[in-house]
Amino acid sequence: MDHSNQKYLENRTFDEIRVGDSAQLLRTLTPDDIHLFALISGDLNPTHTDPDFARSSPARQVVGHSMWGSALISSLLGNEFPGPGSTYVSQSLNFHRPITIGDSLAVTLTCREKRPDGRHVVFSCEATNRAGLLVMDGVAVVAAPEGKIRRPQVRLPEVKILDRARRYGHLLGISAGLPPIPIAVAYPCDRESLAGPLQAARAGLVKPILVGPAGRIRAVAEEHGLELDGCPVVDVPDAMAAASAAVAMCRDGEAEALMKGCLHTDELMRCVVSREHGLRTGRRISHVFLADVPTYPHPLMITDAAISIEPSLEDKVSIVQNAIDLARTMNIAEPRVAILAAVETVNPRMRATLDAAALCKMADRGQITGGVLDGPLAFDNAVSPAAARTKGIRSEVAGRAHILVVPDLEAGNMLAKQLEYLADALMAGVVLGARVPIVLTSRADTAETRAASCAVAQLMAHRNRERSCK
Structure with missing residues (x-):
């Protein structure tokens, strides 16, 4: 094994520490830090995790957990000053202002007293932000190690934050600022195929026109608590009739995009590729x-x-x-x-x-x-x-x-x-x-996937408008 890049943790014993000695750590708060701390601690306070809620808070933005800052003190005590072999005895802290994303905290520990009984060291703790303003301060008491310790730094497993909601919002954002487009939805007769266009409508992407058996569409909506929100329903008897009618609406300019519901792909595409009545x-x-x-x-x-x-x-x-x-x-x-x-x-x-x-x-x-x-x-x-x-x-x-x-x-x-x-x-x-963008997803796809596909179709439809005006 190659040890050339191995990092080590080395402590300072009780006898090596002098009153007035200090150490410092610099760390910048990131969104991933907030998410990880919330997961580990279970503290899901919306002040830290919900941007919409946080905008109404005094800070007007998401802020970090105050105890994240205190964890930096623990990090400095355990890794460096005094380092390996130290044992926490007590900690008191005062929090003066919030920690916002992008804040760089400078945490400083200064030895202010040594107590031979139990090898206790009393540290003054202080953290300031990038502007030099005091974020927190307090006192920590640690039992310092008696003997010298130098150990290889353990390589921890890599942690990745998979923020699906944030990525989904980014995907929807590809058409940000564009007005919604009318989209003909062929046979939205199960939960996901109906929820998808409705979710896209709430996001301001599309204005769905639901094409299929009206009674069945309304029954699916009622069963799953979906609000049709004034979406027009074009009543046709079955899947093939829905595909034909939805394609005709796109061909005639009533809709600027087509969306597959819970019918088979070949049923929809047969109408799309028709030389006489399709969208070739x-x-x-x-x-x-x-x-x-x-x-x-x-x-x-x-x-x-x-x-x-x-x-x-x-x-x-x-x-x-x-x-x-x-x-x-x-x-x-x-x-x-x-x-x-x-x-x-x-x-x-x-x-x-x-x-x-x-x-x-x-x-x-x-x-x-x-x-x-x-x-x-x-x-x-x-x-x-x-x-x-x-x-x-x-x-x-x-x-x-x-x-x-x-x-x-x-x-x-x-x-x-x-x-x-x-x-x-x-x-x-x-x-x-085709003449119009066609949202074509698997019948197993979620409403989320269908709504994201609508964002792509919306963007394409607006580009089609621009080209037709030239």
Whole structure:
């Protein structure tokens, strides 16, 4: 084992400490500190955990737990002054002002008295913020160690805060400031498919038009305590009739987006791709999953994982271009596109690698525009800078892709669901290449996922408005 970077904790014994000696620790309060302290202590006071509530408090913002500050005193006592072998005897503290996120506390301990009986050391404790204002002060009494101790610092396990609510709010925020759009919801006849558009409506994203058997929709709402809030209901007898009517509303301009309810994908898409009555354009229709993965630094797009079963090279050109156009709509100026395969070298016996090489050359010749392509890339090389370096891959895309283009639907569907169920990814799903954006999620998806998908559709619909006005 390599010990070259090993850190050590070393104490100061009772005999080594002199009255007037001091030590200091500097620490900045972060949102993660607040969340961790709340989890460990069980103190869920909304002053610390609820931004909406905190805005009405005297501080007008979320503040840290006062005892978080006192824990810094304990840290300094236990690690350094006196350090290992010390035992807390007593602590008294006065709290003078709140600790806000971003505050850097300077905690200072000063020895003011030594008591040989029990080797007790009395410390004055003081903490000031970045502005030099007193945050807390008090007195600590510690039984100092008698013998010298020097121990390797224990390496603690890494802790990650998975703040799903904050990430969900960020995902909804991609269309912040835009007015809601009318969206036709085809067959919202179970809890999640009805709650999703209603949740999106409350967030100001969409104005749902519910298309399906009116009696069943209202019964689902009543059973699960959902308020339809004046959403119009278009009464049709079954799922296919709902799909047909919802598509017609989009074609006729009554709705600017389409949303799948609890019907099968092929039932809805059959109406969408109809040459006479559908929503076709000159471009191939494809699907993109937008994934917020807590271990990845930015949103990740996966395409196509829901529409194109075994796409040809020609199909993949549209799939890639659709995804690039969506990324640019989301203000990613030059999306990095990784064309995935099982390996990162071209193998004539693996069609995915040949397609990847062809797509990259097509981008070089201007047949695909607006993004930077590289491939074939294995999944690890596409998302991990370390994996790319290890394999000697040097490119603008490797290790930091925005878009993952999968070889076929099976690979994409498995990848997206693995990220969702094993990596706690938040997912949004939308169909591109039609006249209007189509929110297409799995029937097992939550209302949260459906609402996040509505935010993407809202953004796309407003970009469509802008283009039609030019």
